[in-house]
Amino acid sequence: AQSVSQHNHHVILSEAASLELGCNYSYGGTVNLFWYVQYPGQHLQLLLKYFSGDPLVKGIKGFEAEFIKSKFSFNLRKPSVQWSDTAEYFCAVNAVGYSTLTFGKGTMLLVSP
Amino acid sequence: DADVTQTPRNRITKTGKRIMLECSQTKGHDRMYWYRQDPGLGLRLIYYSFDVKDINKGEISDGYSVSRQAQAKFSLSLESAIPNQTALYFCATSGPDSGYTFGSGTRLTVV
Numbered sequence A: 001a002q003s004v005s006q007h008n009h010h011v012i013l014s015e016a017a018s019l020e021l022g023c024n025y026s027y028g029g030t031v032n033l034f035w036y037v038q039y040p041g042q043h044l045q046l047l048l049k050y051f052s053g054d055p056l057v058k059g060i061k062g063f064e065a066e067f068i069k070s071k072f073s074f075n076l077r078k079p080s081v082q083w084s085d086t087a088e089y090f091c092a093v094n095a096v097g098y099s100t101l102t103f104g105k106g107t108m109l110l111v112s113p
Numbered sequence B: 001d002a003d004v005t006q007t008p009r010n011r012i013t014k015t016g017k018r019i020m021l022e023c024s025q026t027k028g029h030d031r032m033y034w035y036r037q038d039p040g041l042g043l044r045l046i047y048y049s050f051d052v053k054d055i056n057k058g059e060i061s062d063g064y065s066v067s068r069q070a071q072a073k074f075s076l077s078l079e080s081a082i083p084n085q086t087a088l089y090f091c092a093t094s095g096p097d098s099g100y101t102f103g104s105g106t107r108l109t110v111v
Helices: none
Strands: A003-006 A010-014 A019-021 A023-026 A031-038 A044-050 A056-058 A064-068 A073-078 A087-095 A107-112 B004-007 B010-013 B019-025 B031-038 B042-051 B054-057 B064-070 B073-078 B087-094 B100-102 B106-110
Touching: A003 A087, A010 A019, A019 A107, A023 A031, A023 A087, A031 A064, A031 A073, A044 A056, A044 A064, A044 A073, A044 B100, A073 A087, B004 B087, B010 B019, B019 B031, B019 B087, B019 B106, B031 B064, B031 B073, B042 B064, B042 B073, B054 B064, B073 B087
Parallel strands: A010 A107, B010 B106
Antiparallel strands: A003 A023, A019 A073, A023 A073, A031 A044, A031 A087, A056 A064, A064 A073, A087 A107, B004 B019, B019 B073, B031 B042, B031 B087, B042 B054, B064 B073, B087 B100, B087 B106
């Protein structure tokens, strides 16, 4: 079965700091990978996804993620965070051949102005 | 209109009551899902359906049942609600080459 591990439960940054949120998955086969964001009181929105091709994926709002197959990782990055990036971030994996999405437990990001 | 609509948005119910959460989608996708979100636990899959005649249990199906009334409609029922079913419930749909689209959620409180 697939599983997802997010390294940090809570991250606190100042505006303009760089962000990297770790995500590792366990599954030996081909995977699709996702990052979702949940702003306070809202539903999940897709930030970016990786299906195949270039392992560096660019998403909305200046976010990007890099798929490193050898490390089973899909870390999320942003060079300079803003206060409006305060939200909870979820990494998710869908193993090709399994049709459901498995989520990590989430990382709560708080950006102080 | 939202792609995935959940009703109600908020519900408070008493222990032992039966409650139904409804979900409809306009994406035209065959696949639909119900997840529950608890603080610190992320989202966990309750049930999923790949088409109208297909229903599958997820990770935490005990205490829940579902009905797929049409391609666009997928409802979740709690036959006899208990307090530890207090959570935020999300419905989602997915297409063959797309990520999941989530509804706005139903916040359920069982007292």
